[in-house]
Amino acid sequence: PLVENFSHIKTCKHNNTTSDHVHTGNIIPVIDLLDPEANNLIIKACQEFGFFKVVNHGVSIETITKLENESINFFNLSQIEKDKAGPANPFGYGNKRIGSKGDVGWVEYLLFTTNPELNHNKSITIPGNSLLFWGLVKEYISAMRNMGCMVLEMIAEGLKIEPKNVLSRMLSDEKSDSCFRLNHYPPCPELLQALSGRNLIGFGEHTDPQVISVGRCNNTSGLQISLKDGTWISVPPDPYSFFINVGDSLQAMSNGRFMSVRHRVIADSLKARVSMVYFGGPPLSEKIAPLSCLMEEPNEKILYNEFTWSEYKMSAYKTRLGDNRLSLFEKN
Numbered sequence: 001p002l003v004e005n006f007s008h009i010k011t012c013k014h015n016n017t018t019s020d021h022v023h024t025g026n027i028i029p030v031i032d033l034l035d036p037e038a039n040n041l042i043i044k045a046c047q048e049f050g051f052f053k054v055v056n057h058g059v060s061i062e063t064i065t066k067l068e069n070e071s072i073n074f075f076n077l078s079q080i081e082k083d084k085a086g087p088a089n090p091f092g093y094g095n096k097r098i099g100s101k102g103d104v105g106w107v108e109y110l111l112f113t114t115n116p117e118l119n120h121n122k123s124i125t126i127p128g129n130s131l132l133f134w135g136l137v138k139e140y141i142s143a144m145r146n147m148g149c150m151v152l153e154m155i156a157e158g159l160k161i162e163p164k165n166v167l168s169r170m171l172s173d174e175k176s177d178s179c180f181r182l183n184h185y186p187p188c189p190e191l192l193q194a195l196s197g198r199n200l201i202g203f204g205e206h207t208d209p210q211v212i213s214v215g216r217c218n219n220t221s222g223l224q225i226s227l228k229d230g231t232w233i234s235v236p237p238d239p240y241s242f243f244i245n246v247g248d249s250l251q252a253m254s255n256g257r258f259m260s261v262r263h264r265v266i267a268d269s270l271k272a273r274v275s276m277v278y279f280g281g282p283p284l285s286e287k288i289a290p291l292s293c294l295m296e297e298p299n300e301k302i303l304y305n306e307f308t309w310s311e312y313k314m315s316a317y318k319t320r321l322g323d324n325r326l327s328l329f330e331k332n
């Protein structure tokens with residue numbers, strides 16, 4: 001009966017089986033934001049992986065741990081208390097269900113919008129010291145927005161596109177439709193793992209729809225990224241660094257130079273995993289299209305039709321988590 005209860009959660013083969021190759025990620029680029037060569041290294045990482053790790057980011061460990069501790073306090077509350085902050089449609093507490101099309105994972109989370117000034121989050125009731133909680137969320141989001149903008153400006157410089165805020169302004173715009181999620185992946189019952197002989201999926205494979213995502217987790221492994229050839233790479237956890245994902249919108253704006261990275265989270269059998277991810281998105285009315293200054297290269301074919309972020313988001317929320325959302329906007 002235990003297995004039956006959880007049979008709707010997907011699994012994947014253990015790391016050491018033959019058909020689902022997983023390597024560890026000492027090949028993942030590490031970018032020192034203070035390195036004078038950072039611009040070019042970021043471009044290279046976005047082209048090869050759509051993913052990289054950032055060090056020397058300037059975000060204080062206090063900003064990080066204060067929010068992490070408050071999140072852990074929240075996820076330690078009783079189910080009844082947590083459910084008061086739900087459901088997560090579109091923002092609030094969610095448990096196992098992801099999106100509205102039947103996707104599930106071994107995860108619970110809080111999903112917030114940053115647009116505008118967190119006002120849409122008003123209906124989310126956080127038990128305990130909610131004023132403290134919202135203060136920490138706001139402080140953390142602002143640090144993530146700054147880092148996202150800094151990286152996007154380095155990308156603009158690396159691509160030699162003007163003005164250098166063409167990408168970052170989408171996140172810094174007060175109407176920016178960005179969001180933020182706190183994820184808690186409870187340890188997966190060992191019995192369950194043993195019975196199925198497989199790993200439970202915490203968060204199924206997908207790409208992020210926005211421009212850029214800035215994530216960070218506690219010292220528990222589980223995140224994996226997919227290489228272009230479909231190989232899965234385990235990303236070693238690093239609580240003091242941030243991980244940057246290229247999103248679908250940046251793939252479109254770069255006319256496919258950068259790939260939005262497919263990624264997933266595998267549940268750990270022993271330790272809980274806590275992650276905090278900021279998804280930097282454009283204002284709803286923003287037109288997303290391959291940047292015209294990149295299209296001046298001889299023989300460059302325009303790969304994507306123009307869309308507004310609002311159109312993309314509407315179509316994205318009708319898809320399953322693992323779907324390729326950008327293919328709908330490919331030029332034929």
Ligand code: GA4
Nearest residue numbers: 098099100103179208209316317319320321
């Ligand atoms: C993936 C990236 C972000 O976590 C997210 C997710 C969103 C959700 O959890 O509600 C989506 C997913 C994400 C893409 C397709 C749709 C929407 C779940 C889902 C099945 C918050 C986002 O913006 O898109």
